[in-house]
Amino acid sequence: MGLIQKIKANNFTWLNITNPNSASIEYLRQNFNFHPLDLDDCLSETFRAKLDEYENYLFIAMNLPIFDRKTRIISLSEVDIFIGKDFFVTVNDGRLEPLKNMFENCQINELDRVKYLNDDVTSLARNILNNFQKYCFPILNHISQDLQSVENEIFNHQEKKVVREILTIRRNITNFRRSVESHKNVIKKLCEMSHKDFMKNDLQLYFKNNLEQSKEIWEALENLKETVNVLHSTNESLISFKLNSIMKTLTVISVTLMPLTLVSSTFGMNYIIPFQKKPWGFFFAIGLMILFTVLIVNIFRGKKWFD
Numbered sequence: 628m629g630l631i632q633k634i635k636a637n638n639f640t641w642l643n644i645t646n647p648n649s650a651s652i653e654y655l656r657q658n659f660n661f662h663p664l665d666l667d668d669c670l671s672e673t674f675r676a677k678l679d680e681y682e683n684y685l686f687i688a689m690n691l692p693i694f695d696r697k698t699r700i701i702s703l704s705e706v707d708i709f710i711g712k713d714f715f716v717t718v719n720d721g722r723l724e725p726l727k728n729m730f731e732n733c734q735i736n737e738l739d740r741v742k743y744l745n746d747d748v749t750s751l752a753r754n755i756l757n758n759f760q761k762y763c764f765p766i767l768n769h770i771s772q773d774l775q776s777v778e779n780e781i782f783n784h785q786e787k788k789v790v791r792e793i794l795t796i797r798r799n800i801t802n803f804r805r806s807v808e809s810h811k812n813v814i815k816k817l818c819e820m821s822h823k824d825f826m827k828n829d830l831q832l833y834f835k836n837n838l839e840q841s842k843e844i845w846e847a848l849e850n851l852k853e854t855v856n857v858l859h860s861t862n863e864s865l866i867s868f869k870l871n872s873i874m875k876t877l878t879v880i881s882v883t884l885m886p887l888t889l890v891s892s893t894f895g896m897n898y899i900i901p902f903q904k905k906p907w908g909f910f911f912a913i914g915l916m917i918l919f920t921v922l923i924v925n926i927f928r929g930k931k932w933f934d
Contacts, residue, residue: 630721634733636744639713641751643730644669645721655716661709662686669707669718676809678816684711685820687813690806691759693722694766694799701766701799703806708752712825715748717755725758749827753834756814760840763807767847770799774854781862790866793859800855804848811841886919 629651634641644651652666665679665686673688687708692701704723709716719726732739743754773796780789814837818830827833 632730632734634730634740634744636740638747639711639715639744639751641730641733641744642714642716643726644716644718645727647718647720651718655709659684659709659711659714659716665707665709673705673707674805676807676813678813680816680820680823684709684714685817685823685826686710687817689759689810689813691723692763692766692803692806694769699795699799701802703802708755710748710752710825712748715751723759723762725762726755729755729758747827748825749830749833752817753837756834756837757840760837760844763803763844766803767844767851770796770803770851774851774858777858781858781865787866789862793855793862796855797859800848800851804845804852807841807844807848811838811845814838814841883920883923886923887916891916 629648630645631651631654632643632645634643644655647669649670652669655661655669656663656666660683662679662681668686668688673690676689677687679686685708687710688705689708690703690705693704694701704720706723706726707718709718717726717730721727729739729743733743743751773792777789777792777796780792814834817826818834818838820826821828821830
């Protein structure tokens with residue numbers, strides 16, 4: 628069931644809805660003049676971040692990465708934000724720790740209320756974005772540490788062991804990139820909303836730090852993507868090299884055994900064969916086998932198959 632919580636600030640009310648359902652969305656419908664499509668977006672999954680401008684409010688939909696420590700998988704968590712002159716509404720699934728902690732701290736801590744709610748909705752939007760971005764950096768560091776561990780295992784001859792690990796990291800990076808891909812565009816659009824009477828005039832300067840952090844996160848993800856692709860290629864090459872070595876060994880064995888099988892089967896035929904009834908016939912067959920073996924081994928050695 629959707630949980631609706633409020634904090635009354637000096638100039639606006641922060642309304643936070645956790646795990647939205649039809650009842651909580653109906654509450655928004657009755658108390659705010661929000662567009663029906665925006666309300667529908669609060670109940671459905673939005674895959675790309677966006678900012679929609681209306682006469683009396685702004686609607687922002689964003690996805691943030693959530694790292695599950697048990698499964699070690701990064702998933703996406705959506706937050707929808709309505710920004711108006713006297714209201715700030717956040718709709719989320721309750722998994723976003725920075726938003727959850729920020730709201731709870733503002734409820735119980737006077738210093739946090741002064742820090743985040745003593746100005747206006749623009750200041751709160753900037754602080755929320757800042758906390759979201761700060762939340763991303765430890766996840767980036769964790770991915771970097773995983774990549775370092777994978778690199779060490781690859782060069783410690785653990786190629787097969789790390790195949791699944793590499794695929795997990797690639798999946799996490801892909802989900803992370805998908806979540807923050809459009810954030811920079813949303814922040815840029817926010818910087819262009821100074822014509823709204825409920826937004827500050829110097830938005831370019833106001834959101835400059837958020838925009839720089841967004842670029843920094845994206846560049847870090849690009850580097851991680853390149854690194855994991857290189858490690859994946861390296862690991863595949865080492866596995867392929869080992870497989871080729873195994874195939875080479877099996878080829879040498881099978882080719883070496885072919886003339887031996889031919890000689891033994893020939894002397895085992897139910898026909899009269901020269902030397903078959905001679906006392907030294909057996910040793911002749913064995914010597915012939917040894918001769919073929921030495922010849923084939925020398926051929927492979929000449930082709931440097933044993934290097």
